[in-house]
Amino acid sequence: MYSIDDGMNYQPGAIFTGLAANTYLVKIKDANDCESLAEAILIGGEPEIAVSCNATAIADGDDTPDPSDCTNFGCAQLTGGMVEFTYTITNDGSCDLTLNGSPLVLVSGLHAGDFTVTEQPLATVTANGGMTTFKIEFDPSAPGDRYATVIIANDDSDENPFTFEIQGTGTDVVAQCPPNMTICVDLLPFTLSEGTPTGGVLSGMHVTGDQFDPPSPVIQSFFDVFYTVTDPVTLCEKHLLVPDHG
Secondary structure (H helix, E strand, O other): OEEOEOOOOOEOOOOOOOOOOEEEEEEEEOOOOOEOOOEEEEEOOOOOEEEEEOOEEEOOOEOOOOHHHOOEEEEEEOOOOOEEEEEEEEEOOOOOEEEOOOOOEEEEOOOHHHEEEEEOOOOEEOOOOEEEEEEEEEOOOOOEEEEEEEEEOEOOOOOOOEEEEEEEEEEOOOOEOOOOOOOOHHHOOEEOOOOEOOOOEEEEOOEEOOEEOOOOOOOOOOEEEEEEEEOOOOOOEEEEEEEEEO
């Protein structure tokens, strides 16, 4: 006879079905009603993968990239405009989670070459809230929207592989600031020159349109002026600082 509740109840067979995750005290009783000592057997649950970024959960199968959860990388310059995000994998289950892909986090899809996993996670994520992180960098090779899919193979029974779509926008707008200058008080209000390409927007303290006009009396100081250019194709903005106007 066999018991899994420390001898309170026995059954003739040694097979127990439908057991939940728990610790069971197993005893065996022979034909003479002699009982064995109780042996604790732990039946674990399952691992449960969760992925997040910026303290925002990313759903398995998410196909709507959004800046709030770092699945939309936004705009990046074609030259030197890399954008990188750090993602967190959490195991909310009661058993260790194993990441078993090669590589552990894979980027696939149409523009996979524009997205690089710069830091891989740990292969084992401990149960009950264990965490590990990985990083993805977006470095566009062409202007416009760029798409890829993140694939995380694992042993979660209902979220394997865990996937989500990512997107970024490459822009090749090249802009230069107006030159630095010293403005004498008797020249105020002063008309600021545009940077290149033309059509950008000047902004900053005491700047209205292209006019720089601090209130009197003017104390010698330095003012930051910004020149913003928008790529007409991607609508990405490039912000440039024009320092030391004063």
